[in-house]
Amino acid sequence: MGPPPPPRPTVGKFAFIVKRLLAGLLVLSTLVVSIFLLFWYGPRSPVQGLCEQRTNNRCTADFRAQLEENFGYNNPMLSELGKYVAGIFTGRDIQLGANTFVECSAPCLGLSYRTFVPAFDELVRRLPATISLAVGAAVIILLVGVTSGVLAARRRGTVADKALVSATLLMSSIPYVLFALLVYLYLNVINEVFPEAGYTPLTENPVAWLSGLLLPWLALGFYNSTQYTRFSRGAMIDALSEDYIRTARAKGLSSRTVTFKHGLRSALVPIVTIFGIDFAFLLAGTIFTEIIFGINGIGRWGLEAIQIEDFPVVQTTVLFGAIVVIVANIVVDILYGVLDPRVRIS
């Protein structure tokens, strides 16, 4: 009966990943060059912000010209771009004053105009805060969102289901900034229900790490879980209406096995797909959460860099975000093949 199944293309998977990585590299190089050009040929001097900051808003043309000279804006653009790109791979010494050099080791993404510290070092320093925030929030999003979605799907059409869906819609219609601000005000400032929000490194003091992140986790997690409630509910209803669910019930399996082993297993595929991308965006920076709850993470850093036109930091945060999104996409594609055996990557 029937032809033998085709051999599984294990080599194809590897080639696929390489192909995706190359495509990702292309995106990254395009980003590097475009942001570089944006600063070089933007409407005002790339060091204007820096100049104003250093002179308390009394930036003079002379000082600005000196900064431009120091930061290489008087050299040919291509040679500066070359230095920047070479620095990513080999590191370089960056000249600040006549005799001041700062060592910027690979991967060198330039010096922050504000602190004159290599942007990459600052990124690494802020990463734990952002990762802590993102992972904690992601756990809440998945636990609360998927659980409530599955429960709503199993009780489809009941008052409980409708109440839950309405509640999530109501919550989603409040702007997140407002929601997070109100949470902070009412639960941390006016009533000290939660321990004061903030970030302490996990290695330094695990209890402080936990208590400081608790409220931001809950705010970010619960707010974003609402869309997962609706999404998982839909995915679960789709899965439970499949013919193979009827088969599973006809086999005499328990309702729990049918729901979770057969239903949720299928519903997980679309959930994982959007969750991968959402998690990447959480990692790339949760600007509002970091600013409102006073967490010194990447989102806040990037926003401040834009405000003072800190070119290397803007470049660094954009690249970081892009890398995270690219990697998340590849991971999702691989996971997709793991979760759904019908998907044969070629």
Place this chain on the structure above:
Amino acid sequence: MSTDTGVTTGAAGAAAAGERLLEVEHLTVKFPTADGLVNAVTDLSYGVARGKTLGIVGESGSGKSVSSMAVLGLHDPRRTRIEGSIRVDGQEVIGLSEAKLRRIRGNSAAMIFQDALASLHPFYRVGKQLSEAYAAHHPKASARDARRKAIEMLDLVGIPQPDRRVDDFPHQFSGGMRQRAMIAMGLINDPSLLIADEPTTALDVTVQAQILDLLGDLQREFDSAIIIITHDLGVIAEMADEVLVMYAGRAVEYGATRELLTHPEMPYTWGLLSSVPDVSGDVDARLLPIPGNPPSLLDPPSGCSFHPRCVHRDKVPGDLCTTTIPDLSPGGRGPGHLKRCHLADPERIYATEILPEIAPDLADGAPAAPAAAPTNKEA
């Protein structure tokens, strides 16, 4: 309203005294929806004995699948209203708790579904899905035992290299192999009742014949009762001992297969026979589709639900067809053949008007020969 109590119970040539393995009596299934109450099945009674096969025929939406899913209690009790009685081996199914239903499902009564690609879970290996069905009713069996049983069943239904194919995913099987795997899954706990819901619909005719042969062989081996749901009269002619024709949720004709196919007494059955091509028959024979569409079960027609499509309505005196639902009662051919029709002399109409149209070669000489229904072996 129709009352056909008593008539059906001893009906259709089931001479065996005492209760058959499956007894369905006055089954009514309704689905409340936003648009109103859907009368999916109304006052349906039938039964199957061990080792026998009942064929249920009808168009889509005639209530074939709905009634058989009720046998396993697969309808969501919150969204379904079920009345009547369904007894599997003496055990009343309607109103049974979910936990007790689970003990019947897949165990003493199993179901195999059409479209095995959709009915098997795409993410689990075939063997896993089979052994899961075994383990559900053999809690003490080890994983290895369940797997061995799965391989044994795959072998039984004729999957080549079952010890290797057991680890394939459903999409790696061909259509016929998937349906075989589906049958293997249905039979893994030696059910005494097997409901096959259009088991061959998506398959090409040669595979279809193999699957039907397989079902027949397995029935002889396990002495199971089989209900085969189909809209293919060819399948019925080959497999079934008895036939139940359903229309708009009701039984409209019920009798022994040969009797019913050769002497149909209900215009809807005539319509079904007229729309079957006869491969071995006269090339000039016409295929006559039944005019119109099946009625809405939300708002069924008054009187006989087939009357809006019935071309023989004018042969019934008065407005009986549009006002009164005919009883399911014996016609002119004895108590074993039930029909739901007001026509006084259906046999004469069939012989003089229908048969010459659909099988001219049969109409002249031998009116008693099978009118239609080519078997798949000929195809």
